[in-house]
Amino acid sequence: MKYSYFPGCTLHTQTKNFNDSIKSTSAILDIELEELKDWQCCGAVYPLTTDSAMGLVSPYRSLQKAHECGNNLVTVCSACYNVLKRTNLTVANDGEIRTKLSNYMDVDEYAGESKVLHLLEAMRENNGFGIIKEKTINPLKGLKVAPYYGCLLLRPSKELKFDDPENPTIFEEFIKSIGAVAVDFPNRIECCGAYVSITSQRKVKGASESILKSASNREADIIITSCPLCYHNLAKEQERLEKDDYTFKPIPILYFTQLLALALGLEVESCGFESNKIDARPILKSKGLIYRGDA
Amino acid sequence: MKKIGVFVCWCGLNISSTVDVGKASEELKNYPGVFYADDYKYLCSDPGQELIKKTIIDNKLEGIVVAACSPNMHESTFRAAAEAAGLNPYRVEITNIREQTSWVHSNKEDATIKAIQLIKATVEKVKKSEDLFPQQIPLTKKVLVIGGGISGMTVALEVAEAGYPVILVEKEPQIGGNMAKLSETFPTLDCASCILTPKTAEVGRHSNITLMTNSEVVESSGYFGNFTVKIKRKPTFVDWEKCIGCMLCQEKCPKKTNSDFEHGMGKRKAISVAFPQAIPYRPIINEKECIYFKTGKCKMCVKVCPVDCIEFEQLENIVEENIGAIVVASGYELLPKEKLSEYGQGKYADVIDGMQFERIASASGPTEGVIRRPSDGKIPQSIVFIQCAGSRDNQKDRPYCSKICCMYTAKHAMLYKHQVHDGTATVFYMDIRAGGKGYEEFVQRAIEDDHVLYLRGRVARVYEEDGKLVVLGVDTLSSEQVRIEADLVVLATAVIPSEKAKVLGQTLKVGTDAYGFFNEAHPKLRPVESMTKGVFLAGCAQAPRDIPETVSQATGAAAKVITMFSKNHLVSDPQVAKVNEKICVGCLQCEPICPYKAIEPETIEVRIGHTVEKRQVATINKGLCQGCGACSVACRSGAMNLSGFSNEQILEELKALCL
Amino acid sequence: MNKLLRSNVSCLLKKLSEHTEIYASTEEDGVCILAKLDNYEEWTMNYVRTANSVKDVFFPQNEEIMKYKDASSDLKIEAPKPFKERIAFGVRPCDAAAMLLLDDVFLKGEFYDSYYKERREKGTIITIACEKPDQHCFCTSFDLSPGATEGSDIVLYPTEDFFLVVEVTEKGKKLIKDNAELFEDIGAKPEIVDSYKNMRTVLGDVCIPNDLNEKLKGEFDNSYWKKIARRCLGCGNCTFVCPTCHCFAVCDVARGCDGKRARTWDSCKFQDFFLMAGDHNPRPTQIERTRQRFMHKLNYFKEKYDKYQCIGCGRCVEKCPVGVHIADVITHMKEEL
Amino acid sequence: MSVKFKPNIICFACNWCSYTGADMAGTSRMKYPATIKIIRVPCSGRVNPTFIMKAYQKGADGVLIAGCHPGDCHYNSGNYFAKRRFLLATRFMNYIGIDAKRLRMEWISAAEGVKFARVMAEFSETISELGPNWRAREEV
Amino acid sequence: MMTMTEKMREQVKELFVNNEIKLFIGFEKGFTKFSRIPAFAENYDEAKKMIIDEFETPFLAKYLIRELEEVAAGIVEKSERVAILTRGCDYLGIRRLIVDNIILRENIVIVGIPCDGLIDVKKANKLLGEEAREITIDEENVIAKGKTENKIISKAEVVLDRCRQCIMCEPKESDIMLAEKTANVKKNKDYSKIEEIEKMSAKERYEFWSRQFERCIRCFACRDACTACNCRKCIFDITEPEMLEKTVATSEQFMFHFIRAFHVAGRCSACGECERVCPVDIPLGLLNGKLRKDIEFLFNVEEAGIPSEIEPLGEFKLDDPDEW
Structure with a gap:
């Protein structure tokens, strides 16, 4: 299955390990991701004022270019997925904005014909989880993984239709397919504070803290997410917690493709564990999932 | 050429002030086809009527045109007069020269010309009229009530009292419906079964009511006054005639199963009766759970039964009944909590819905009235009630208000507080809808006397955290987020139509709205009738409503049925569609247009010379057709025509008006 | 014989139109019809036959x-x-x-049709000989020819730049005399006339035996009628375009107390043409009606007026949607009987 | 003084709403020109487009169809069918040359007597401006 | 296309041999050159003279009405069925009769042939300048031999107008398919002529149409050729009520064409047969086309030409347009 791939701004910089693991794992699962030529910022959270069409220019451009290459657009970061998918819908339904945008950029009109998919959706679409189960060489037995969805993947559910907004199961399926154990912790769909962290630390502190606490008292070994912004907030909060609240046991946060890479038998080095803020290798080693050979 | 009489009315000054009535009747005297033309001061008065009758009899007139006020006023009067004089009433037509001519025009000359033209047009219409005779439709005076809840029983009792036979069909093995499951009822807190059992008993023993429990209506055909209905009687595996109701079998039966009457709160035996006051008080074997059906062994009930009335090989049978009217009282169900994923999607045992709380609080319930936690049976110290769980929620495409939840949640809170004085009962609500008689006072009593804590806000999520149920909500009045750890959470889930309602609607050809409630003929003026003539609605089948409203609506439906049965046969308006079978080719393009589904294909035999040819033509069910005439426009060859407003009549009127 | 230059045809028409109505062939939306003409430039020559025939003018x-x-x-x-x-x-x-055939029907015999008679007397027919008959023409089979003069008052034989004018009837002579200035006398030119008269049609001769009507007598349930009728759609096309068909129906059009009585064409192919009171229809299906049409043309008419009621103009053949062809019937009946 | 042209307008009024609306206009003594003659039909769905064409042929200058508001129809769906037929009829007649302004459809409920009178006056005015309709009219 | 004729003969032989049909309706050479006329074969040797080629052919669907019993007689057994040669446009006609309960699908055998446009001999003659003596057709172009010179014309130039807007190249479903399915090339709708007329002023439009209608001689060929007109007794033959008077005045002509157009509104599948059979070539397609265009636009019907179970005028949507 061939898709256009929209990495999103952090994938080439801060979260390079996420991007590498995506490329390596999708190659194995024969999902061909062809990166969009000279893509730019997806427009961040769905432009707040929907009445002005200008906020949709950049997502429209990416969608229009993906459509020209003739295949659907896959993205990984929750924010990009949210923005692109909702722009796709607005453009499909609202002829006026569509003409305004295409006149402004003088490209021929694109009316939302192709689809926007998250990498997990692309996997689920063509029996991805079945293929993962087959190709998992090193199942992560005994590893308790807490999937953190965040909100941009799920809401507004009528437009995104990613999963059941109140009770999503896609990450659980993914975790089962790589052999790990999914931990059901209540705050998995609470908001991590997103970009509010820029304006008011106090609000974010509360949000991220409750997520981490809820995951830790369900004895989760690893938290996985697919959104660099959630990763950033949770990781930063974890550092603060380590300093102030010594009772708190830090939990490593990984991108789901890193665990996938491990499960598919790629070398540990290529999974990019080194650039995670909290190193996950000790726990993986204690669970006997990596460095089995050496002491 | 027909002999037509024209009568122009002065109506005192109303018409004569702007229409020269004398000139009009003069002009009409020598119009082709008019035998007698005259004007009179007040035609609708008795002497006026006498004048018309006398002229008809003396001159043996074949058609009458009365130029006076609007047909909506006196058409029936003049038609009755003509009928008294022996002329078919549908040979009389009215020209409206008052409301639509004299009163609305000032120029006398124009008004007179217009009046004369209108009268000439009506004369042309009468020339093309035919004798029409109202249809006598035979009527079976027997009513079928579908649903044995409080509404079905009320209708059955009312109609039975009026002396007409009633067939009451109930899909559960016993009647009582949802009301039998309730503990107490608001606003008087009197116990539900105390006020219900006299009614169920009376239904049980009333001579006019044939009770068919454990059965469903599977097919219905025919039209109002003449329905034939097929009822499937599901097997009970116990011969209820022989059974004396000693319930030994229920005691001795080894197999315990989940009782759907208790909504999962309690258990019952494989052979048992749902609750002690059930009518008919006879046991039924649950095929899926009974050991004999699974393995062929056990047969304990056969051993203990003194009158040997267990029949394992009992089969379902289809009963056919001729019915005059149908009352749909299929009641309601609560939205299953599995549908509400934000409240745990049914995973947590201690998150229950309103009906389950009723069973726990009910004296004949599994806990004999003591409110306990279903998970560990402990008495809960803090309960959270969540209103509008699933209703007033666009996300779930159910924006309507279920009307009864505010009241029964207040009742639940009061019952709990009466048992556990120091317990805390919190109610998350948006707006309290307590509009009935004594309702608001009831809720005030819950707040002030029983100290129920009402928090205005919706609950975001409910999840289990080390044995406690954490309720995340908000209190919009103090605009603070609220986190309550409760022992028990009761959801006031939405009222939805009973799950077989949609199928029932299709069988009876009665429309349902987007949510599955039955469509009433007119929301304000005809709430108890459905769109299909002869099918009436009662209770929650039509929309969520509480018991007082249900009973009053049920009595209304019963009144409708009784008025329908008060006549020996039904008279249908003869101004309905009619098919000219010589021309009809049977293309049935008229069929989709009829809103009353009164058109069906039929095969007729036509003799041409010595060969008999079979042909398909359309036929009209005179009982259902209301005479709108939309089908006659779809008929290309003009085979479908509407008597009273036929193509010929309208065309002649048109031509006369354009001369 | 006279000569009429092509150029002054329209001025001839203008002159004639002072006191008479002119019906000439004109092209309207791609169809050549014989219609009342007021603007004489619209007259056209490039047609083989007009959609409606000259019957329209007189009947x-x-x-x-x-x-x-x-x-x-x-x-x-x-x-x-x-x-x-x-x-x-x-x-x-x-x-x-x-028109001669119609004259037999409407004028010959004891009773005549006054309306038709008056129109015929007040009408003159100026014919133009056919330069190029097309595949549908078979007038030669009825001893006519592209240059025949029967029935017309004046016949114009077209050559490159002028028409050779031949007067046939008194009326024709009178007309030429009144407008002598437009004509030039160029003496007899028989070779032009003969060239048209011996021109053969594409279809060639169908050579109808003289006693075909005898043979056809009583051929009521010949299977051939069923064969053709099976194709016939029953529309009135062939009868309405045929210059010799003359059936008509009389009906009243009433408007309240006054009205008028009108005579309109009717076609033996219509379903209700033969419908009688009491709903009896002697020719209920298409077989009888098709048989009736050909029997009338080749049998009944011949017996009454000793002429076949067909002139081979080919209109019914050209316009029939399903290709029922009278020549086909004639040849088949000739062989079979 | 040239005799002002008096149009001849036919109105098909549905018995349950518009005809009663017309009566309402009468009882409240509204005034509208006497050029309009009303034919009572059980429902606007009863009006066959052929009747409209027949009206023009027989000499009507304007035709108006009055029916219940969509959703109020006594027969539940009559006016929806009428709307579809009217949409096609008005466009088709305009296409063959009969001015679309000469045909009008209005939803008039039983209570809208005022609206009935206003629509009648308006329509009569537009038709008088348009003058007599010779198109597709028969000459007797 | 010769192979097509042989394949047809083979199939027909097979059908007659195992007694599967009682009649086969196809085409045969007409009396005049290049004309194809309907042919009825009740046994194999009558079918021998039947041919299939790309010349203009009349429509066969309407014959089914007379050849088959009434629908009420039910499904006849195999040997009583009627086989009919069907191109895409014929199929629409047959569908029309089936939807109108005039014939039963089980009583007919559809012998389908693909077609990408038939040849209009008149156009070929016009390009040649005279009546062609011989016309041969191959893949792309047509060779017309006149008396003196021959002319090679590309097929696209001489294809029939109605085939240019063909909405169905071969029958959607058929019992026997003589040739493999051609690419069902989707032809876009061409309402340009209708838009041209719409742009005219009301007076011009009235003059245009009254000129056309005046030529009409009321022969009812258009009604008798149209499969949508399948009534047992046509309203124009009914005298009480007299929708149409016998006099052929202009107003009566307007009435006739208005009623006929409305009776095929939403039922006409643009087969162009009424235009072909009209003796005075009235552009009836522009009348029916206007109604079809409006139906597609107003009630957003995808393709009003394809017969639907319920006609567009037989149903309604709550959100039908309100403005007029």
Whole structure:
């Protein structure tokens, strides 16, 4: 299955390990991701004022270019997925904005014909989880993984239709397919504070803290997410917690493709564990999932 | 050429002030086809009527045109007069020269010309009229009530009292419906079964009511006054005639199963009766759970039964009944909590819905009235009630208000507080809808006397955290987020139509709205009738409503049925569609247009010379057709025509008006 | 014989139109029809035959017979207004010959049709000989030819730049005399006339035996009728375009107390043409009606007027949607009987 | 003084709403020109487009169809069918040359007597401006 | 296309041999050159003279009405069935009769042939300048031999107008398919002529149409050729009520064409047969086309030409347009 791939701004910089693991794992699962030529910022959270069409220019451009290459657009970061998918819908339904945008950029009109998919959706679409189960060489037995969805993947559910907004199961399926154990912790769909962290630390502190606490008292070994912004907030909060609240046991946060890479038998080095803020290798080693050979 | 009489009315000054009535009747005297033309001061008065009758009899007139006020006023009067004089009433037509001519025009000359033209047009219409005779439709005076809840029983009792036979069909093995499951009822807190059992008993023993429990209506055909209905009687595996109701079998039966009457709160035996006051008080074997059906062994009930009335090989049978009217009282169900994923999607045992709380609080319930936690049976110290769980929620495409939840949640809170004085009962609500008689006072009593804590806000999520149920909500009045750890959470889930309602609607050809409630003929003026003539609605089948409203609506439906049965046969308006079978080719393009589904294909035999040819033509069910005439426009060859407003009549009127 | 230059044809028409109505062939939306002409430039020559025939001029589809006023009180009846002079210009020889057949029907014998008679007297037919008959023509089979003069008052034989004018009837002579200035006498030119007369049609001769009508007598349930009728759709196309068909129906058009009586064409192919009172129809299916049409043309007409009722103009053949062809019938009946 | 042209307008009024609306206009003594003649039909769905064409042929200058508001129809769906037929009829007649302004459809409920009178006056005015309709009219 | 004729003969032989049909309706050479006329074969040797080629052919669907019993007689057994040669446009006609309960699908055998446009001999003659003596057709172009010179014309130039807007190249479903399915090339709708007329002023439009209608001689060929007109007794033959008077005045002509157009509104599948059979070539397609265009636009019907179970005028949507 061939898709256009929209990495999103952090994938080439801060979260390079996420991007590498995506490329390596999708190659194995024969999902061909062809990166969009000279893509730019997806427009961040769905432009707040929907009445002005200008906020949709950049997502429209990416969608229009993906459509020209003739295949659907896959993205990984929750924010990009949210923005692109909702722009796709607005453009499909609202002829006026569509003409305004295409006149402004003088490209021929694109009316939302192709689809926007998250990498997990692309996997689920063509029996991805079945293929993962087959190709998992090193199942992560005994590893308790807490999937953190965040909100941009799920809401507004009528437009995104990613999963059941109140009770999503896609990450659980993914975790089962790589052999790990999914931990059901209540705050998995609470908001991590997103970009509010820029304006008011106090609000974010509360949000991220409750997520981490809820995951830790369900004895989760690893938290996985697919959104660099959630990763950033949770990781930063974890550092603060380590300093102030010594009772708190830090939990490593990984991108789901890193665990996938491990499960598919790629070398540990290529999974990019080194650039995670909290190193996950000790726990993986204690669970006997990596460095089995050496002491 | 027909002999037509024209009568122009002065109506005192109303018409004569702007229409020269004398000139009009003069002009009409020598119009082709008019035998007698005259004007009179007040035609609708008795002497006026006498004048018309006398002229008809003396001159043996074949058609009458009365130029006076609007047909909506006196058409029936003049038609009755003509009928008294022996002329078919549908040979009389009215020209409206008052409301639509004299009163609305000032120029006398124009008004007179217009009046004369209108009268000439009506004369042309009468020339093309035919004798029409109202249809006598035979009527079976027997009513079928579908649903044995409080509404079905009320209708059955009312109609039975009026002396007409009633067939009451109930899909559960016993009647009582949802009301039998309730503990107490608001606003008087009197116990539900105390006020219900006299009614169920009376239904049980009333001579006019044939009770068919454990059965469903599977097919219905025919039209109002003449329905034939097929009822499937599901097997009970116990011969209820022989059974004396000693319930030994229920005691001795080894197999315990989940009782759907208790909504999962309690258990019952494989052979048992749902609750002690059930009518008919006879046991039924649950095929899926009974050991004999699974393995062929056990047969304990056969051993203990003194009158040997267990029949394992009992089969379902289809009963056919001729019915005059149908009352749909299929009641309601609560939205299953599995549908509400934000409240745990049914995973947590201690998150229950309103009906389950009723069973726990009910004296004949599994806990004999003591409110306990279903998970560990402990008495809960803090309960959270969540209103509008699933209703007033666009996300779930159910924006309507279920009307009864505010009241029964207040009742639940009061019952709990009466048992556990120091317990805390919190109610998350948006707006309290307590509009009935004594309702608001009831809720005030819950707040002030029983100290129920009402928090205005919706609950975001409910999840289990080390044995406690954490309720995340908000209190919009103090605009603070609220986190309550409760022992028990009761959801006031939405009222939805009973799950077989949609199928029932299709069988009876009665429309349902987007949510599955039955469509009433007119929301304000005809709430108890459905769109299909002869099918009436009662209770929650039509929309969520509480018991007082249900009973009053049920009595209304019963009144409708009784008025329908008060006549020996039904008279249908003869101004309905009619098919000219010589021309009809049977293309049935008229069929989709009829809103009353009164058109069906039929095969007729036509003799041409010595060969008999079979042909398909359309036929009209005179009982259902209301005479709108939309089908006659779809008929290309003009085979479908509407008597009273036929193509010929309208065309002649048109031509006369354009001369 | 005279000569008429092509250029002054339109001025001839203009001159004639002062006191007569001119019906000439004109092209309207791609179809050549014989219609009342007021602008003479619209006259055209490039057609083989006009969609409607000259029958339209003398026996129109819709003719008012009489008018009546306030029928209920004192009935007054008005005759139709007298007809004006008419000239049919650009008619083909075969159509002109057809008029003779109609004359037999409407004028011969004890009773005549006054309306038709008046129109015929006040009408003159100016025919133009056919330069190139097409595949449908078979007028030669009925001893006519592209240059035949029967039925027309004046026949114009077209050559490159002028028409050779041949007067056939007194009326024709008179007309030429009145407009002598437009004509030039160029003496006899028989070779032009003969060249048209011996021109053969593409279809060639169908050579109808003289006693075909004898053979056809009583051929009521010949299987061949069923074979053709099976194809026939039952539309009135062939009868309405045929210059020789003359069936008509009379009907009253009432408007309240007054109205008029009108005569309109009717076709033996219509379902209700033979419908009688009491719903009896002697020719209920298409077989009888198709048989009737050909029997009338080849049998009954011949017996009554000793001429076949067909002139081979080919209209019914060209216009029949399913290709029922009278020549086909003739050849088949010739062989079979 | 040239005799002002008096149009001849036919109105098909549905018995349950518009005809009663017309009566309401009468009882409240509204005034509208006497050029309009009303034919009572059980429902606007009863009006066959052929009747409209027949009206023009027989000499009507304007035709108006009055029916119940969509959703109020006594027969539940009559006016929806009428709307579809009217949409096609008005466009088709305009296409063959009969001015679309000469045909009008209005939803008039039983209570809208005022609206009935206003629509009648308006329509009569537009038709008088348009003048007599000779197109597709028969000459007797 | 010769192989097509042989394949047809083979199939027909097979059908007659195992007694599967009682009649086969196809085409045969007409009396005049290049004309194809309907042919009825009740046994194999009558079918021998039947041919299939790309010349203009009449429509066969309407014959089924007379050849088959009434629908009420039910499904006849195999040997009583009627086989009919069907191109895409014929199929629409047959569908029309089936939807109108005039014939039963089980009583007919559809012998389908693909077609990408038939040849209009008149156009070929016009390009040649005279009546062609011989016309041969191959893959792309047509060779017309006149008396003196021959002319090679590309097929696209001489294809029939109605085939240019063909909405169905071969029958959607058929019992026997003589040739493999051609690419069902989707032709876009061409309402340009209708838009041209719409742009005219009301007066011009009235003059245009009254000129056309005046030529009409009321022969009812258009009604008798149209499969949508399948009534047992046509309203124009009914005298009480007299929708149409016998006199052929202009107003009666307007009435006739208005009623006929409305009776095929939403039922006409643009087969162009009424235009072909009209003796005075009235552009009836522009009348029916206007109604079809409006139906597609107003009630957003995808393709009003394809017969639907319920006609567009037989149903309604709550959100039908309100403005007029």
